[in-house]
Amino acid sequence: MNKIHNFSAGPAILPQSAIDAGIEALKNFSGMGLSLIEVSHRSKEFEAVVDEATKLVKEILKLNDDYAVIFLQGGASMQFDMIPFNFLDEGETAAYTNTGVWASRAVKEAKFFGNVNVVATSEDKNFSYIPKGFSIPSDSKYFHCTSNNTIYGTEMFSFPETSVPKICDMSSDIFSRNIDATQFDLIYAGAQKNMGPAGTTLVIIKKSFLETKRAKRKIPTMLDYKPHIDNGSMYNTPSVFAIFICMHTLRWIKEIGLDEMENRNKAKAELLYNEIDRNTMFTGTVAKEDRSRMNVNFVLNNKEFEDEFLKLCKQKNLSGLKGHRSVGGLRASLYNALPIESVQVLVDVMKEFEINKLNG
């Protein structure tokens, strides 16, 4: 079978080493003679997996013990609720940016718990840029932003400086570049974009933030960060298989390093954006300075060619290029594990399509 080039936005491509390790562990986990999915999560063999995954997150992001790392369930979407539930009391106000579908959902959920001040939005131009130069009132309980807007293909390349605690949804660009993670008080990411399979969500919390800024309301145990931290992601049964794959992806990321990962991601994105800008058949949909390196959104200038182009992509073993159902058009997701060779194949197909069309 020819390898399919996987441009899916999520769940998405993972390093082959992680997938191979998963296949092996499903048969025989850690030499136990048992499958990973039929042993106790409290076995010493699985505890070693959670411990290593946690340690790798801190090592890769250069975080010290001021930070707690946990793996939760419920997706990034659950964090839209857990964050305000844990940190925003009634009568208090949190500052949010609204830069896309996921950011809008975060805003919507926070309103169940307290006041939301949308300090910046790009809704006026269909979320095609990242708002800049906005201010964050100093009495905001926290500031929430989305570093990469998966559906629209915009990415924040700088974060506002503020004394207000910063929270970031990094679901679709975590570990894709070298950023200063210590500027954030809370980072979260659903695993299935750039880190692992669906089923687990990475949450990184600055312990002092949790201790000093916690909401005064009563919080049921499963929705409270503290028991999950105190029990090392094992308050209840964690998503065993998903965390195992994350650990292997994290090993792979650590070996490459975030600087090199960033270089690779820059090269991949540049290759594709250059072709979009050169090719007379296609147009990029977002402001150039805010173009995401993870999710590349573009359209055919003649919309009627879309099905034909997608058909050609399929013939050439390119998969996952249809835009999100809410925006249409085309989207190529270039997550960490996608090799530049796959991007080159896409670029070649775009060139071929242009030649076919120009020659009628």
Ligand SMILES: *Cc1c(COP(=O)(O)O)cnc(C)c1O
């Ligand atoms: C996919 C995505 C989400 C939603 O993730 P779930 O795990 O499905 O809840 C939230 N935020 C961003 C930026 C995403 O890309």
